[in-house]
Structures are given as C-alpha cells and as structure tokens.
Amino acid sequence: MENSDLELGSGDHVDMIQLRLDYHVENEARHRNQSSPSIFMVPSRLRDVSPNSFNPRVVSIGPLHKDDVNVQAFEGQKSCYLIYLMNRIKNSSKEEVWKTCMQKAYTLMNKIKACYVWPETMSYSDAEIAEMMVIDACFILEFTYQPVYDKESLYLKDELQYKSVMDDLVLLENQIPLFFLNEIYHCTILKFDSHASLIKLIHELLHGKISNFIFSTTLEININDNSISSANHILSLLHQCYMPRDDMKEVRLGSRIHSAIDLDMAGVKLKPSNETENPTWVMGIEMKQNRFPYRPTLVMPKLKVRDSTEFLLRNLIAYEQSLKTKMYFTSYSNAMNMLVNTQEDVAKLVDSEVLVNLMGSNEEAANMINNLGKNVRAHTFYEEEWKKLNKYCKGYWPKHIARVRSTYFQSRWSVIALLAGIILFVLQVVQTIFTILSSGRNM
Structure with a gap:
C-alpha cells in the first residue's frame, strides 16, 4: 500500500476500497459485453x-x-x-x-x-x-x-x-x-x-x-x-x-456408435448423400430405415481426404473450440473418428463411396481422421441418429447377423471353409439318403 493510502482516515480508506471494487466490477461487465477476440494462437x-x-x-x-x-x-x-x-x-x-x-x-x-x-x-x-x-x-x-x-x-x-x-x-x-x-x-x-x-x-x-x-x-x-x-x-x-438448420440441437456427445466394419457386419448400409436425397445440410448424417429389405442406411456426406483436408478441418475445429460458436465441424470429426478404427474401416467407407481417399494409403487416412479428435471437446449434432442406430444394432437379428458374418465371412478363407463345410454336409446327407434307400430295396 502506498504512503498516500496510509494517511487516509478509516472512512476515506473504506471509500477508496469501494471505489476500486466498483471499478473492477464495471470493468468486468464492460469486458463481458465486448465481443471476444477471434484471432489468436491456437491452444x-x-x-x-x-x-x-x-x-x-x-x-x-x-x-x-x-x-x-x-x-x-x-x-x-x-x-x-x-x-x-x-x-x-x-x-x-x-x-x-x-x-x-x-x-x-x-x-x-x-x-x-x-x-x-x-x-x-x-x-x-x-x-x-x-x-x-x-x-x-x-x-x-x-x-x-x-x-x-x-x-x-x-x-x-x-x-x-x-x-x-x-x-x-x-x-x-x-x-x-x-x-x-x-x-x-x-x-x-x-x-x-x-x-x-x-x-x-x-x-x-x-x-x-x-x-x-x-x-x-x-x-x-x-x-x-x-x-x-x-x-x-x-x-x-x-x-x-456450413451452418446447420436452426432446429438442429448441439449436445455433449453421449451415444457412441460402432465402426464402419462393425456397422456393415450388423447389416447397416453406408451411402453418400446426393441431390436425390434432398439434403438440407452439407454435413447432415441421417439413418434411414428401409421397410424391405430390413436393412437401415446411414446417409452421410462424401468426404475428400487429402493433405489439405487435415489443416482445413483442424483450423475450423480450433476456431470452434476456442470461441462460443456452434461446433458442427467438431461434431462431424467426432462422427468420423467413431466410424474409423483401422484402415479396414477406411476401405469400407471408400467402397461405400462416402469417402474419397486421395492420400497415400488407407492407414494414413485412418491416422489423420483419428488424430482430428485428439484433445477436442466432444460435441455432436447427430445424437438422435446415433440413438436410432444403436437401438437397431442392439436388436436380436442384427447382433446375430454380425456374429455370423464376423465368424464365417470375415475373410475369403473363412467363406471357402464355410462353403466346403456346407458341401461336405450336403454330400453326407445325400450319401445317407442313398444308403437308406439301398437298404430298403434289399429288405
């Protein structure tokens, strides 16, 4: 405390403290009312x-x-x-x-x-x-x-x-x-x-x-x-x-979804959105339930993965993470991060035409997508779609379909082994039938 403050009387000293408090309160209010700086070094x-x-x-x-x-x-x-x-x-x-x-x-x-x-x-x-x-x-x-x-x-x-x-x-x-x-x-x-x-x-x-x-x-x-x-x-x-519709809600990420391979095993089809789907948002992701065949389709934008994709998405995500703004690029990157665990998931997304991989390999693309979600607060605009998707995947038939496909259709050798087993079983049945018929004629 300075000497000038020491010389004040007790009443003056209280008044000085009150003035300083009023100044700080007013300054804080003024700061809150001002718009936050929008150009800064990334955290x-x-x-x-x-x-x-x-x-x-x-x-x-x-x-x-x-x-x-x-x-x-x-x-x-x-x-x-x-x-x-x-x-x-x-x-x-x-x-x-x-x-x-x-x-x-x-x-x-x-x-x-x-x-x-x-x-x-x-x-x-x-x-x-x-x-x-x-x-x-x-x-x-x-x-x-x-x-x-x-x-x-x-x-x-x-x-x-x-x-x-x-x-x-x-x-x-x-x-x-x-x-x-x-x-x-x-x-x-x-x-x-x-x-x-x-x-x-x-x-x-x-x-x-x-x-x-x-x-x-x-x-x-x-x-x-x-x-x-x-x-x-x-x-x-x-x-x-890329702003979403006004009626779309942003929430903390709650539901998590399976990877692209696991969804495919459960019977979920992946499909790129296009003009015929009448998308109302460029980054919209929607689960559509088909009546027949009973196989849902996850419709999503076609992502181009190239060297420039990473820096562009990272800067948009950094902008969202540091300001009070809607986090739709963060939401989309979280969705892709859940869909991709390995390079096999990237291959499945490429085969489904929801991803165009212009990088050197599927492994590079997988690493890039997974790294986008590191140290990022998890928000989503797709929570309702994830709930519908998880409800389907937890159903009786999808779980059993996924188990059968993962057991017998994981690779071409397992498919060949299954076909060989079926053929052997059929031959054994035919042989048994002929044996029974032959025995009947000899009686």
Whole structure:
C-alpha cells in the first residue's frame, strides 16, 4: 500500500476500497459485453497434435506470423499486389488511395487491436499495425479479384504456390478482421468497379477453391451479404457457410456408435448423400430405415481426404473450440473418428463411396481422421441418429447377423471353409439318403 493510502482516515480508506471494487466490477461487465477476440494462437493442446496445420507456408496475414522466416520471401509480392490494385483506380493517385486507407486503419485501430489476442513477446506500434493491415487487406482483395475478372494472374505463375496462398488465407492465426477488409474494399475496388461484391469475391474463393477440398457436393453453401457484418474473418465466414438448420440441437456427445466394419457386419448400409436425397445440410448424417429389405442406411456426406483436408478441418475445429460458436465441424470429426478404427474401416467407407481417399494409403487416412479428435471437446449434432442406430444394432437379428458374418465371412478363407463345410454336409446327407434307400430295396 502506498504512503498516500496510509494517511487516509478509516472512512476515506473504506471509500477508496469501494471505489476500486466498483471499478473492477464495471470493468468486468464492460469486458463481458465486448465481443471476444477471434484471432489468436491456437491452444497448445490442439497445436501440439499437428503443429504444421496452423503455420502459413507462403504468406502471412496479420501480425501473428509476420516475422516467420518462411513467409518473408512473399512480402515483396504483397506490395506488388497493393500497387496493382491501386493502379486500377484511375481518378486517384496511389498516394491518395494509400492515405485514405491508412486513415481508415488509424480510425479503427482500437477495434482492430481488440480482434487479436496479442502474445506478450509481440509489440507493434500503431503505425506498424496500420501499414500491416492496409497491405494485407489490399493483397487479399487483389488476390481474390484477379482470378475472377483477370483470367491471368500477374504475379502468381506457380500453380502450387497459388494453392498454398489459398490454404494460408483460411488459417486461424493468419487472419485480419473482416470489417476492416470491407472498409478497404470500399476505398479501392468499389472506386473502379461499382458492380463488384465483396461477398461474391470471397464466395468464389471459399466455394470454388477451398470448400471443395472437404466435401464432394453440389449443394450450395450458405453465404450472403449479411455474413460480412456477422463473420469475424475469412475462416469465420467459411465456418458460417456450413451452418446447420436452426432446429438442429448441439449436445455433449453421449451415444457412441460402432465402426464402419462393425456397422456393415450388423447389416447397416453406408451411402453418400446426393441431390436425390434432398439434403438440407452439407454435413447432415441421417439413418434411414428401409421397410424391405430390413436393412437401415446411414446417409452421410462424401468426404475428400487429402493433405489439405487435415489443416482445413483442424483450423475450423480450433476456431470452434476456442470461441462460443456452434461446433458442427467438431461434431462431424467426432462422427468420423467413431466410424474409423483401422484402415479396414477406411476401405469400407471408400467402397461405400462416402469417402474419397486421395492420400497415400488407407492407414494414413485412418491416422489423420483419428488424430482430428485428439484433445477436442466432444460435441455432436447427430445424437438422435446415433440413438436410432444403436437401438437397431442392439436388436436380436442384427447382433446375430454380425456374429455370423464376423465368424464365417470375415475373410475369403473363412467363406471357402464355410462353403466346403456346407458341401461336405450336403454330400453326407445325400450319401445317407442313398444308403437308406439301398437298404430298403434289399429288405
């Protein structure tokens, strides 16, 4: 306690304590009313499982990876994109456009800072943050504008590098606030193209380039102009695109289901959802009971498993795990984790056409799917379907069908042995019948 506090009377001292308490209560209330930061370093419990899934490979966006060694070579190309974007504005000089954009950044500085969880070791001045935000925003806008309107990109001739940049734009730690991107869009693209739409530009990136890396579907992902005001950043916008129906409930994972092989043994058919199934949600999973034959079908989206699938799903899951948002990617990854125990389960999903394996082997795909669920809080949107599925599997006939199939149809040799046994039994019966008939004629 400082000397000035010691000199106060007892009443003054009580008043001072009350003032401090009131300040802390007010500060806590103000903090609760503010939106939580949405751009941050992924928690170590998730990062340690797959560190490379969260680090940009080519381009840094925002402050969290700006000093990484591997992204420094691209900084010059970002400046080229900025200059090319500003050159499109014929009625203003580059200096005027730059000044307008920087003024926007300074005006919104506190709001921009509030979007990040800043590491203690990171320190940037307001001038550095403003310049960083403007350069990165202009790069993203020019990058998304070029593929749509200019068929040939001026700076990205390397297709592999182009895909890597798209991958980097959806990393959780590699984002800038969407509201600021929208402000710079008004200061630049709308100045020379009044018909352009920021949401359409990003939609082209998300739906045409990024989202097809996850699911093979023609179902249009949800995106509209309201998403600009409700989403935090590009990854957040991608997350919103897959939002489930309002009537679907999210609960803590309770019921667990058997693996793909075990479900097949019990007579459950796996089938990819498509246009004929009229799916209302891209990630919807539904158990459909057939009257005849009495064999249920588990209808689910067709997942594409490739190298980029893991990092994209991991970043979406990390976003869900760290914010108060619906966990539908977490739910889907939990479902796949339960269906896959071994590479044989992956083979069954591939045969059922609910999984396209573009990785090196079924074992690699199984490891990737199982690792997605490590250190992740278990939530599900499919609890009702799991209850129906488990109720079927616990029935008399499914359990016995599964036991018979696992005993006699597990491999081709067991099938051959069963057929040989049946043939031998039939021959013995025939021989017995002939023996009895022969004995009857001799009597």
